[in-house]
Amino acid sequence: MKEKDWYSYDTRWDLYAKDREDFVAKFVVEGKFHEGVPEDVIKSFETVSYLLAHSYYHWPMMDEAMTKLLLILEMVVKLKAQELEISLERKTKNNKIITRRLIEIIDDIFQNEYLLFLKPDFDRARNLRNMKMHPDRHSFMGAMGFTDSNARLFVNIINLLFLETDKLKALHSKIKSIEATLQPFKSGLHILEFQNKKILIDGFHMFKYREFNKNKLLMMYINPLTTKVHEQFLEHKYPEPLIITFTDFIINDNSIEGVDLNGKLMKIYSNEKEENLKVYQKYLFALSKISEIEIGIFSSSNASKALWKIERIIYENCWKDGSLINKESKN
Structure with missing residues (x-):
């Protein structure tokens, strides 16, 4: 044999x-x-x-x-x-x-x-x-x-x-605080500036905040306004979910400003100029022609991908110095 x-x-x-x-x-x-x-x-x-x-x-x-x-x-x-x-x-x-x-x-x-x-x-x-x-x-x-x-x-x-209990309590408190301050950006018309681009967005779907030692990450699953509604929802040509990550940030009444994983400036701010409102209305009209089933299929697929992308960001950026977390707290 x-x-x-x-x-x-x-x-x-x-x-x-x-x-x-x-x-x-x-x-x-x-x-x-x-x-x-x-x-x-x-x-x-x-x-x-x-x-x-x-x-x-x-x-x-x-x-x-x-x-x-x-x-x-x-x-x-x-x-x-x-x-x-x-x-x-x-x-x-x-x-x-x-x-x-x-x-x-x-x-x-x-x-x-x-x-x-x-x-x-x-x-x-x-x-x-x-x-x-x-x-x-x-x-x-x-x-x-x-x-x-x-x-x-x-x-x-x-x-x-x-993690130590005091660190978990502090993280829990920080997440609740950030959730409250992010509410104005959850929906409505905003501009996202990153990677030398300006993107019109309709708020964000979800966020996660993680903080370990000196590693701070605010990750947001963004909803960009697409000009290809038919292609995206009916032809199922789904784009990759847009995840942005702030490593340092300030949240104001009308803006979120900070830097991304590469140290590049990034910003989200309210913008309801007339030309943007026209784009928004056109997007909403096109979306109204799509069935709830098709929207649901897209949302489910993209949300699943978004969650995996966020976990990868946490895994790759939070724990690279993980062995130092408790050592430093004990010194």
């Missing part, structure tokens, strides 16, 4: 990567954790990285990496519960001691108000667990399962959960 070649790459990756180097750059996610993250979690995530890397030779290993991520999620929940002195067990009516369901423990963890800003991200991860642990059928998603994107999401969640 001919010996199997265990180290030939899986040709299905030809659709996604030019070669192994390109594959690693696109799909392999390394753990980047500050020293407050438990060692068991860090070691377990290393296995995820290896599974992602070795899926180059066997496509289904990408799915196994996802399974490992979800097991890490359970570990993280239990370790955080222990840190918060939340019991992992409960008594039944017959006085029998049983292990509590994961959802019950998660609900108790998020009774702490300062952790609530993490709840939406954690729910995304938990929903993935429910789908993976209770599949309708046996299947392999491979690259289509967004395991690399989920891995970055998990890294970000884990790093946040295990």
